[in-house]
Amino acid sequence: MKGQISRRDFLKAGGLTLLGTAGAMTINQVGQPTRVASAMQHTHGYGDAMAMAVGEVNHEKNGFNPSDMLTDFDYGTVSTLPDGRTLREFEIFVLNKEIEVMPGINFPAWTYSGRLPGPTIRVTEGDLVRVRLHNASSHPHSMHFHGIHTAAMDGVPGTPGVIEPGESFAYEFDAEPYGLHLYHCHVFPLARHIAKGLYGAFIIEPKGGRPPVNRELVMVMSGFDVDFDDVNDFYAVNGIPFHYQMHPIQIKVGETVRVYLVNILEYDLINSFHLHANFFNYYPTGTSLTPSEFTDTIMQTQAQRGILEFSYKYPGLYMFHAHNAEFAELGWTGNFEVVP
Amino acid sequence: MTENTVSHSRGGRINLTKAVLLILPLIILGGVIWLFLTTGGGLKLTAPVPVEALTIERTFMRPGQIELTVRNASPEALSISQVIINDAVWLFTISPGPSIPRLGTGVVRLDYAWSQGEAYAIRLFTSNAIPFDIAIPVAFETPAPDQQSFLAFTLIGLYVGVIPVYLGLFWFPVLRQLGRRAMVFLLAATAGLLVFLGLDTLAEAIEQASSVAGSFQGIGLIGIGAVGTFLLLDAITKRQVAIGRNEASQRLNLAYMIAVGIGLHNLGEGLAIGAAFNAGEIALGSFLVVGFIIQNITEGLGIIAPVLRDRPGIKNLALLGFVGGAPAILGAWIGGFSPSPTLTVLFLAIGTGAVYEVVYEIVKLIQKDTARQAMPMTVFSGILTGMLVLWVTGLMIK
Numbered sequence: 001m002k003g004q005i006s007r008r009d010f011l012k013a014g015g016l017t018l019l020g021t022a023g024a025m026t027i028n029q030v031g032q033p034t035r036v037a038s039a040m041q042h043t044h045g046y047g048d049a050m051a052m053a054v055g056e057v058n059h060e061k062n063g064f065n066p067s068d069m070l071t072d073f074d075y076g077t078v079s080t081l082p083d084g085r086t087l088r089e090f091e092i093f094v095l096n097k098e099i100e101v102m103p104g105i106n107f108p109a110w111t112y113s114g115r116l117p118g119p120t121i122r123v124t125e126g127d128l129v130r131v132r133l134h135n136a137s138s139h140p141h142s143m144h145f146h147g148i149h150t151a152a153m154d155g156v157p158g159t160p161g162v163i164e165p166g167e168s169f170a171y172e173f174d175a176e177p178y179g180l181h182l183y184h185c186h187v188f189p190l191a192r193h194i195a196k197g198l199y200g201a202f203i204i205e206p207k208g209g210r211p212p213v214n215r216e217l218v219m220v221m222s223g224f225d226v227d228f229d230d231v232n233d234f235y236a237v238n239g240i241p242f243h244y245q246m247h248p249i250q251i252k253v254g255e256t257v258r259v260y261l262v263n264i265l266e267y268d269l270i271n272s273f274h275l276h277a278n279f280f281n282y283y284p285t286g287t288s289l290t291p292s293e294f295t296d297t298i299m300q301t302q303a304q305r306g307i308l309e310f311s312y313k314y315p316g317l318y319m320f321h322a323h324n325a326e327f328a329e330l331g332w333t334g335n336f337e338v339v340p
Numbered sequence: 341m342t343e344n345t346v347s348h349s350r351g352g353r354i355n356l357t358k359a360v361l362l363i364l365p366l367i368i369l370g371g372v373i374w375l376f377l378t379t380g381g382g383l384k385l386t387a388p389v390p391v392e393a394l395t396i397e398r399t400f401m402r403p404g405q406i407e408l409t410v411r412n413a414s415p416e417a418l419s420i421s422q423v424i425i426n427d428a429v430w431l432f433t434i435s436p437g438p439s440i441p442r443l444g445t446g447v448v449r450l451d452y453a454w455s456q457g458e459a460y461a462i463r464l465f466t467s468n469a470i471p472f473d474i475a476i477p478v479a480f481e482t483p484a485p486d487q488q489s490f491l492a493f494t495l496i497g498l499y500v501g502v503i504p505v506y507l508g509l510f511w512f513p514v515l516r517q518l519g520r521r522a523m524v525f526l527l528a529a530t531a532g533l534l535v536f537l538g539l540d541t542l543a544e545a546i547e548q549a550s551s552v553a554g555s556f557q558g559i560g561l562i563g564i565g566a567v568g569t570f571l572l573l574d575a576i577t578k579r580q581v582a583i584g585r586n587e588a589s590q591r592l593n594l595a596y597m598i599a600v601g602i603g604l605h606n607l608g609e610g611l612a613i614g615a616a617f618n619a620g621e622i623a624l625g626s627f628l629v630v631g632f633i634i635q636n637i638t639e640g641l642g643i644i645a646p647v648l649r650d651r652p653g654i655k656n657l658a659l660l661g662f663v664g665g666a667p668a669i670l671g672a673w674i675g676g677f678s679p680s681p682t683l684t685v686l687f688l689a690i691g692t693g694a695v696y697e698v699v700y701e702i703v704k705l706i707q708k709d710t711a712r713q714a715m716p717m718t719v720f721s722g723i724l725t726g727m728l729v730l731w732v733t734g735l736m737i738k
Binding site: 049051052053054102103104105106107226227233234241242326329330331 | 422424427431438467468
């Protein structure tokens with residue numbers, strides 16, 4: 001319904017030539033479902049039909065757009081410590097926020113800094129990391145990092161890292177080991193705290209970095225239980241179901257793409273990633289520079305993550321999605337648009 | 341204004357004082373409601389999430405398309421935001437629009453390549469993230485109101501209602517030979533039969549009432565339909581008695597009443613079968629039809645029980661059979677082509693009321709017959725036999 005309202009508002013706005021809002025709202029109108037479907041298959045009839053939401057969420061109101069999230073890495077405020085080490089400081093706020101996860105359906109989310117998933121924190125091995133978490137919500141929350149750190153910095157009940165509403169705390173640790181990790185709230189009931197949206201990717205670069213690639217993308221897989229029956233109703237990568245199906249990710253033929261893929265899906269045992277018409281090198285947890293597998297499908301349980309590297313040989317529109325077909329049809333599906 | 345009220349009727353004169361006294365409580369009531377609505381009356385009554393209710397009135401399936409008629413039974417308007425079918429979010433259209441006013445209906449259309457005979461689960465999400473589920477246990481093309489399906493529903497009604505009732509009437513010549521005791525037994529058996537049918541109809545009405553939108557108060561509707569029908573038929577009978585018809589014509593009259601009661605019951609049966617056939621829930625196998633014929637043959641028997649000692653004539657017998665059986669055809673048409681849960685509940689309630697009124701009439705007739713010679717065991721065994729006959733034949737079809 002929200003989608004319909006925004007469409008009507010858009011028409012009104014156009015009539016009144018409110019250029020500013022109209023401009024923002026045209027973004028919402030891009031990628032009508034039928035256009036994507038017909039671009040994918042040049043036939044009509046049953047074969048053209050595919051799982052798809054009606055309308056589009058209001059990204060402006062949500063305050064984030066999954067298309068921008070792909071390459072939005074937060075390197076923090078960088079300074080050098082007296083001993084020559086790099087200090088990276090981050091400020092993160094826990095906020096209660098209504099997020100339109102599906103067109104017309106609002107989800108009362110708990111977020112890190114108003115987005116879902118939270119900011120992608122990116123540091124280098126050996127850095128001193130200081131993350132100050134301000135709890136501006138109505139519940140106690142924490143930030144539990146996957147990595148190596150002291151018990152006091154673990155963000156679990158019984159440690160100072162569990163923060164009451166209105167308070168704040170700085171988690172401080174050395175960045176190790178290098179790899180692709182994640183962070184999430186560790187206050188109980190855990191499943192609810194995670195499923196409500198408190199999670200994000202955490203990348204530790206190896207010293208000297210990974211081999212250069214043309215494009216780096218981050219993808220966090222999750223689900224939404226909008227009616228709170230502990231069963232997911234919708235699935236998504238980077239927060240909004242079907243987003244990359246409506247707005248394919250543009251890459252070029254021959255470009256090397258690196259995807260940081262994290263699974264934080266609650267309530268379902270596993271999640272997966274399948275790339276169409278291609279194969280990729282897979283680096284589980286990103287803790288090695290040598291790939292463990294050359295494949296087109298991988299499986300991850302909750303908190304499992306890994307790095308994918310691939311390039312496309314031919315131009316065209318290629319799907320990527322969970323190969324749990326149910327998840328795909330409930331939102332976790334997207335397209336790469338490979339251009340010459 | 342006051343001139344008008346004063347001038348009327350001599351018996352209970354209404355003057356200004358009376359009129360004011362009559363209206364005063366209503367004015368105060370209006371004031372109290374206004375006060376409560378504006379101040380909240382000290383109660384905090386805003387729900388954190390709006391209460392929403394949606395009932396599914398009709399599922400219509402044609403190749404490559406599913407159409408759902410839904411009714412908003414919640415206190416306020418609601419909006420359908422997304423539709424999921426068999427765990428896949430699916431494109432849909434809704435007419436007249438996504439927002440459905442209170443008690444209004446909307447038609448949700450999905451272009452979906454469903455397969456004959458498979459099961460589908462559809463979930464509608466409102467803008468408040470409240471899910472409403474619709475199950476299609478067996479997908480089946482909804483018969484369009486064309487000549488062929490019209491004929492099909494007519495045949496169903498014929499098999500289930502008309503044929504068995506007429507078959508029952510064929511016992512008339514032999515039953516005429518029976519003695520008084522056997523006749524009382526037969527009347528009692530008819531009463532038992534009807535008590536059973538009435539319960540069956542009532543249960544069906546209550547079951548159907550659960551799929552009626554809450555605001556239409558299905559159970560209340562059953563009360564209105566059943567009690568109203570009972571009292572109306574009772575009034576009609578009493579009027580005829582008062583007119584002073586002879587006993588034979590009164591008995592024939594009772595036979596017609598029984599036919600009407602059974603006819604209304606068969607209308608309900610036809611509705612249920614038509615609707616089930618429509619929803620693809622029924623594989624109207626020959627077994628089931630045979631079961632209905634066996635069970636309903638007893639209905640024909642019941643119709644003729646009061647007139648066994650008279651000569652009603654072939655015309656009356658034919659008409660009795662028609663009144664008792666033909667409504668099944670009408671029911672199948674209505675149930676098959678435009679099933680409405682509310683209408684179904686009302687029809688079933690009317691059937692219940694009619695059946696029990698007829699039981700009441702039969703009981704009066706038996707009392708008349710047993711006034712001279714008491715036959716308590718005959719009545720007891722007759723009623724029980726009537727009920728058991730239906731129960732046993734029911735074993736075959738349920």
